[in-house]
Amino acid sequence: MCNSRQLDGRAFGSISFRVLCKQPPKDAMELCVKAISDVVESMKAFGIVKVKLGPETAGSSSRLGSLDEVLTLCERVDSMEPVVDWAHVHARDGGKLKTVSDFQKIVDVIEKRLGTDVIRNFHCHFTHIEFTDKGEKRHRTLSETEYGPDFQFLATVIAELGLRPVIVSESPILDVDARKMRNILLWELEKRESHK
Numbered sequence: 001m002c003n004s005r006q007l008d009g010r011a012f013g014s015i016s017f018r019v020l021c022k023q024p025p026k027d028a029m030e031l032c033v034k035a036i037s038d039v040v041e042s043m044k045a046f047g048i049v050k051v052k053l054g055p056e057t058a059g060s061s062s063r064l065g066s067l068d069e070v071l072t073l074c075e076r077v078d079s080m081e082p083v084v085d086w087a088h089v090h091a092r093d094g095g096k097l098k099t100v101s102d103f104q105k106i107v108d109v110i111e112k113r114l115g116t117d118v119i120r121n122f123h124c125h126f127t128h129i130e131f132t133d134k135g136e137k138r139h140r141t142l143s144e145t146e147y148g149p150d151f152q153f154l155a156t157v158i159a160e161l162g163l164r165p166v167i168v169s170e171s172p173i174l175d176v177d178a179r180k181m182r183n184i185l186l187w188e189l190e191k192r193e194s195h196k
Contacts, residue, residue: 014054014083014123016065028064033076040079052081054123059088059136066092067106071113082110084124087139087170090149091131097149103157121164126151126181127171139170142177151181152188159188 015036023031036053043051055073058065067082067089074080089106090097097103111119128140128147140147158165167185171177 013051014056014125016056016058023064025064025069029069029072032064032073036073036077036080040077043079049079052079053077054081054083056083056125057085057088057092059085059091059129059131061092061135067109071110074114074118081118081123082114084110084122085170086124086126086149086154087129088125088136091129091136094133095131095148097153100153100156103149103153107157107161107163119163121166123166123168125168125170126154127169127177139172141171141173142180151184155181155185155188158185159192 032055036055040053043049055070056065057067057070065088067084070082070084074082084106086097086103107119110122128142128144128149130137130140130147142151157163167181169175169178169181
């Protein structure tokens with residue numbers, strides 16, 4: 001599956017790996033590297049050079065799409081930047097995103113492997129999520145506070161580091177939760193600005 005958005009004069013397409021569910025992880029990785037490399041070469045042949053493709057973290061541990069796998073794809077194929085679906089990372093790892101530090105560690109790993117420019121303007125998805133021991137079950141709204149992860153923690157990291165991500169709401173009520181996230185982030189940014 002691929003979604004495309006126009007960002008600051010360049011296009012960005014996010015890629016999900018649902019079609020590779022039945023492949024062993026190593027085989028799935030090699031298939032992806034080959035297929036996406038072919039796509040990138042075709043794009044270049046047609047003069048399409050400002051488009052970034054973004055492999056998305058997956059919510060199920062049985063699928064290609066761990067953070068490490070996504071970063072590996074970005075390292076191996078040109079014109080790729082990661083799409084961090086925070087709910088998927090949370091579900092896949094059994095609810096591990098519980099503190100500001102948990103979000104900060106992921107941002108640090110991305111910066112270390114792919115560079116400051118990638119993390120400064122990264123593309124991500126956010127919503128609350130219900131999960132089982134196998135990973136993602138269903139997306140939930142931000143008002144369903146018994147589910148996580150907590151957007152406040154991500155907003156804190158964004159404000160502290162001066163990041164400028166594109167954040168896509170994947171909530172069942174996209175517009176309502178997108179406004180909630182915007183307001184939380186604006187509040188966090190204003191709080192940081194007032195302490196300067």
